[in-house]
Amino acid sequence: xxxxxxxxxxxxxxxxxxxxxxxxxxxxxxxxxxxxxxxxxxxxxxxxxxxxxxxxxxxxxxxxxxxxxxxxxxxxxxxxxxxxxxxxxxxxxxxxxxxxxxxxxxxxxxxxxxxxxxxxxxxxxxxxxxxxxxxxxxxxxxxxxxxxxxxxxxxxxxxxxxxxxxxxxxxxxxxxxxxxxxxxxxxxxxxxxxxxxxxxxxxxxxxxxxxxxxxxxxxxxxxxxxxxxxxxxxxxxxxxxxxxxxxxxxxxxxxxxxxxxxxxxxxxxxxxxxxxxxxxxxxxxxxxxxxxxxxxxxxxxxxxxxxxxxxxxxxxxxxxxxxxxxxxxxxxxxxxxxxxxxxxxxxxxxxxxxxxxxxxxxxxxxxxxxxxxxxxxxxxxxxxxxxxxxxxxxxxxxxxxxxxxxxxxxxxxxxxxxxxxxxxxxxxxxxxxxxxxxxxxxxxxxxxxxxxxxxxxxxxxxxxxxxx
Numbered sequence: 001x002x003x004x005x006x007x008x009x010x011x012x013x014x015x016x017x018x019x020x021x022x023x024x025x026x027x028x029x030x031x032x033x034x035x036x037x038x039x040x041x042x043x044x045x046x047x048x049x050x051x052x053x054x055x056x057x058x059x060x061x062x063x064x065x066x067x068x069x070x071x072x073x074x075x076x077x078x079x080x081x082x083x084x085x086x087x088x089x090x091x092x093x094x095x096x097x098x099x100x101x102x103x104x105x106x107x108x109x110x111x112x113x114x115x116x117x118x119x120x121x122x123x124x125x126x127x128x129x130x131x132x133x134x135x136x137x138x139x140x141x142x143x144x145x146x147x148x149x150x151x152x153x154x155x156x157x158x159x160x161x162x163x164x165x166x167x168x169x170x171x172x173x174x175x176x177x178x179x180x181x182x183x184x185x186x187x188x189x190x191x192x193x194x195x196x197x198x199x200x201x202x203x204x205x206x207x208x209x210x211x212x213x214x215x216x217x218x219x220x221x222x223x224x225x226x227x228x229x230x231x232x233x234x235x236x237x238x239x240x241x242x243x244x245x246x247x248x249x250x251x252x253x254x255x256x257x258x259x260x261x262x263x264x265x266x267x268x269x270x271x272x273x274x275x276x277x278x279x280x281x282x283x284x285x286x287x288x289x290x291x292x293x294x295x296x297x298x299x300x301x302x303x304x305x306x307x308x309x310x311x312x313x314x315x316x317x318x319x320x321x322x323x324x325x326x327x328x329x330x331x332x333x334x335x336x337x338x339x340x341x342x343x344x345x346x347x348x349x350x351x352x353x354x355x356x357x358x359x360x361x362x363x364x365x366x367x368x369x370x371x372x373x374x375x376x377x378x379x380x381x382x383x384x385x386x387x388x389x390x391x392x393x394x395x396x397x398x399x400x401x402x403x404x405x406x407x408x409x410x411x412x413x414x415x416x417x418x419x420x421x422x423x424x425x426x427x428x429x430x431x432x433x434x435x436x437x438x439x440x441x442x443x444x445x446x447x448x449x450x451x452x453x454x455x456x457x458x459x460x461x462x463x464x465x466x467x468x
Contacts, residue, residue: 201232201312206263213259213422214252215458216415220245220408221256223382227404231347232312239337242348244320244400246389247408248356250457256408257316257351264314272306272313274298278322288324295330299346307342320352325397332399350403354396355389360446362388363410368449381407410453416440419458423465439464 203225210221224243231241245253257275264273282291299315306313317323317331334343362385386405393400411419420436443460445452 201228201267202263203229203232206260209259209263210256214256215418215422216411217252217256217408219381220247220406223406224256227406228347237344239402240335240344240346240348242335242350242403243406244350244352244403245406245408246352246355246359248360248410248457249353250454250459251408251411252458253351253353253408254318257318257349260314260349261316268306268311268313269309272302272309272311274302274313274315276315276317278317278319278327282324282327285324288326291324292326292330295327296334299334299343303342303346306345312345312347314347314349316349316351318351320350321354328397328399332397332402335399335402348403355392355407358388358392359385359407360410363453364446364448367451367453381409410446411457413440413445413452413454416443416454416458416461419461420465423461424468427465427468429465429468 206228207221207225210225211218214221224245227241227243231237245256247253261273261275276295282288302313302315320328323331331348334346335348337344362381382405385407389405389407390400417436417440420439421431424431424436442464444455446455
């Protein structure tokens with residue numbers, strides 16, 4: 001029995017009782033044999049409860065069940081000489097209880113090892129080996145659900161009805177939506193109307209006509225069409241469009257003006273297109289004042305009719321270099337932006353040979369360039385000659401400050417031959433190439449950079465064909 005009591009049990013017994021351990025053991029044996037287990041161990045005048053001793057013994061045996069089994073078996077095999085049958089049954093019960101606790105601990109350790117695959121138990125001293133088995137197992141775990149937000153509680157005063165306040169609908173929101181739809185429809189209709197507006201003037205047809213009937217002036221016709229397209233693409237204008245065609249004699253200025261007049265006659269009507277020739281309508285200088293008044297009256301009548309018909313009129317002034325000062329003043333007043341709307345929606349085309357010396361000099365000096373004038377340099381001639389012509393002509397009259405310059409270049413010998421072919425076809429002659437070259441060779445030319453430019457352009461072509 002002394003062996004069965006552990007050090008923890010003895011720690012619970014007073015020190016004076018430990019000295020007389022034999023007496024305590026005897027008392028304990030007697031109490032177990034003859035009295036209840038809840039009794040205590042009496043050592044001298046002190047009493048130590050047996051329940052405390054049993055609990056301490058159970059704790060000790062549960063901590064190391066495997067070590068206590070041999071001892072228990074040894075004690076069972078060799079019973080004490082003075083033990084009663086009741087004490088043997090108690091020991092057997094304690095052994096069964098200890099074995100059950102040991103088996104339970106083993107089962108718990110095995111279960112924890114199986115739940116975490118690939119990981120050793122807590123008591124294992126072997127090194128840990130990392131595998132991906134646990135990572136794959138964790139992928140099948142259900143995702144963490146988001147916590148639902150708690151509904152906010154609405155507190156009502158005690159003296160009012162307990163219901164949520166009704167949401168007030170904004171009256172401005174439907175109005176704003178309606179306004180947005182109206183603006184979208186207006187913008188859409190405006191875009192469609194602008195396209196229809198350009199189509200109404202048939203600028204594509206005008207472009208085809210210019211390419212077919214005007215020779216050697218691709219850059220000038222392209223710049224003229226660009227001005228017309230930009231102006232006719234909008235309804236509201238802050239000033240009228242004024243384009244001035246300049247070039248030497250015979251390059252096609254008047255011919256271009258006649259093509260424009262013929263095209264707009266078919267588009268807007270003959271009454272909204274006015275052609276004015278200075279040498280024909282006002283040849284004398286003493287009649288310049290009355291001519292200026294008549295000109296303003298004619299323009300006013302045409303723009304008023306165009307405003308009524310919702311169209312843009314076209315005014316073509318040829319031989320501007322022969323117009324007198326009062327006529328230029330009247331024309332300058334019509335181009336001012338501070339006028340009524342009908343005067344702002346108009347197109348003015350001025351045709352003049354002013355600045356022909358500057359144009360001729362520029363073309364001859366740049367004849368050896370890689371992109372020669374009239375052969376693909378669409379924007380170069382107007383961009384470089386426009387400012388020069390403006391500076392030169394502004395000194396003569398302020399009218400030239402209000403216009404956009406479109407210079408026409410010199411015609412080469414190949415362009416003159418095209419003029420002969422076109423004119424001979426019109427007159428019914430067979431267009432023989434050798435005959436055309438012979439007629440073109442009878443004209444005079446400038447020679448510069450290995451190229452030949454006609455002195456008078458195609459001005460003498462009609463006379464030459466009429467002699468055939």
